Amino acid sequence: MAKKLVWVGCGSGVGSSIMAAEKLKPLCEERGLDIKIVIVNFRDLRGKTPKPDLMVSIAPGLELGGYAGLEGIPVVVGVSMLTGAGIEKTMDEIEAALKGKE
Amino acid sequence: MNSPHDYSEICISKDLILRHLNCSTKEEAITYLAKLFEKKGFVLPSFRDAVIQRENKLPTGLETKPYGVAIPHTDHDHVNRSAIAVATLENPITFHNMAQPSQEIPVKVIFLLGIAEAKSLPTILSRLASFFQSPKHMELLIGAESESAMAELLRNELIQEQIL
Numbered sequence: 001m002a003k004k005l006v007w008v009g010c011g012s013g014v015g016s017s018i019m020a021a022e023k024l025k026p027l028c029e030e031r032g033l034d035i036k037i038v039i040v041n042f043r044d045l046r047g048k049t050p051k052p053d054l055m056v057s058i059a060p061g062l063e064l065g066g067y068a069g070l071e072g073i074p075v076v077v078g079v080s081m082l083t084g085a086g087i088e089k090t091m092d093e094i095e096a097a098l099k100g101k102e
Numbered sequence: 103m104n105s106p107h108d109y110s111e112i113c114i115s116k117d118l119i120l121r122h123l124n125c126s127t128k129e130e131a132i133t134y135l136a137k138l139f140e141k142k143g144f145v146l147p148s149f150r151d152a153v154i155q156r157e158n159k160l161p162t163g164l165e166t167k168p169y170g171v172a173i174p175h176t177d178h179d180h181v182n183r184s185a186i187a188v189a190t191l192e193n194p195i196t197f198h199n200m201a202q203p204s205q206e207i208p209v210k211v212i213f214l215l216g217i218a219e220a221k222s223l224p225t226i227l228s229r230l231a232s233f234f235q236s237p238k239h240m241e242l243l244i245g246a247e248s249e250s251a252m253a254e255l256l257r258n259e260l261i262q263e264q265i266l
Contacts, residue, residue, distance in 0.1 A: 011160035014217045015175040015227065016200065022228030059160045060201060079201035082173075083164045084235030 004033070004098050005050060008078065009040040010058040020058050020081035027091050033098055045069055054097050058082070074100070111218075112226055113144070113185035114256050116249035120189040128197050128209075129154055132174055135187040135214040144183045144216050152176040153214070163197030163207045164234070169244065170207045171234045172197045175215035184223060186230070186260075187214040188252065190244050211243065229260045 008024065010016040017039045028035050040048065042059065046069045055070055056078040074097035080086035118138050125131050136150035153176045162173045194208035213230065217223065233239050239259065246252045 011156060014178060015173060015215050016162065018224045019173075019227045019231045022224045023231060058200070060203070077201065079164070082200065082231055082235075083166050084231075085165070085167070 002034070004035045004053040006035045006037050006054045006056060006094075006098075007040045007052040008037055008056045008058065009042055009045070011042055016058040016082065020056065020078045023081040023087075024056065024078065024094075027087070028094070031091065031095055033095060035098070054094065056094065111184055112223055112261065113142075113183065114253055114260065115185075116253040117142070118185060118187040119249040119252050120187075121246070121249050121252065122192045123189040124192040126193075126195065128157065128172070128174075128195055128212075131189055131191065131195055131212055132157070132214065135189055135212065138187050139185060139214070139216050142183075142185075144181065144185050146180045146182065149176065149180040149216070152180050157197070161198030161200055161203050163199050163209055165199060165201070165207050166234050166240075168237055169210035169240050170194065170197070171211045171213065171240075172209045173213050173215055173230075175217060178218055181216045181218045183216070184218040185216045186256070187216070188212065188243075188256065189214075190252075211240065226260050233259050 008017045008021040021037050021039055024037065052073060055073055055075045057075055058078050060077045060079065076090060076093045076097055078090055080090040120134060123131060123134060132153055133150055136153060139145040139149065153174050156176050157174050164171050189212045191210055194210050196206045197209045199205040199207045242255055243252055246255060
């Protein structure tokens with residue numbers, strides 16, 4: 001699998017997304033997913049390039065309004081990285097989303 | 103795998119801890135904690151309002167078990183020096199769920215994060231997440247006998263170099 005670009009984002013690009021990204025890295029390694037993570041702030045999404053292969057959102061409230069400029073890019077909610085509950089399910093979703101892009 | 107980050111950058115101290123805090127709203131609790139940062143010059147006066155505003159738009163309540171936690175924070179623009187302030191609450195306070203913002207959840211421990219530099223301290227924040235996901239550590243924190251004991255517990259878990 002070619003290296004995939006994953007954006008991990010929340011409302012401030014600090015705190016929540018950093019915590020989740022740190023948890024995500026070893027979990028992806030475990031599953032043999034070769035990824036590059038970029039922390040993003042929802043405010044800066046429009047116009048940011050290169051576009052990711054996957055968006056992991058730590059602030060699902062914003063999803064309802066859509067993520068600017070990310071039409072067609074899969075979004076997985078990653079709050080489980082912070083609560084510790086449901087991580088396997090989230091990883092299944094992430095793996096499926098990344099593999100779907102082969 | 104050693105992180106190159108400077109651990110001494112983040113302040114965790116008994117002066118930044120409120121044990122058995124008695125108040126009824128998240129705004130009050132955040133205000134008490136923000137004042138601790140202000141006293142030390144760690145944040146700008148704008149910090150408190152920025153944290154509360156963000157909390158109302160993008161809630162930071164987490165349904166960890168057995169106790170709910172919250173990790174309020176804001177942009178690094180309002181922060182001079184990275185630090186973590188902690189309050190264990192006498193009675194749980196209502197926050198909204200980060201995973202489902204319309205849902206209210208009871209929070210027993212608040213970790214107010216002052217993050218001075220965007221993208222710094224990933225290891226410490228990751229360890230903080232592991233800490234509050236661990237029922238054992240949360241019991242130790244809530245049952246600790248003093249602010250000093252709480253600070254030491256957190257420093258040991260979050261900052262000390264891990265011997266692998």
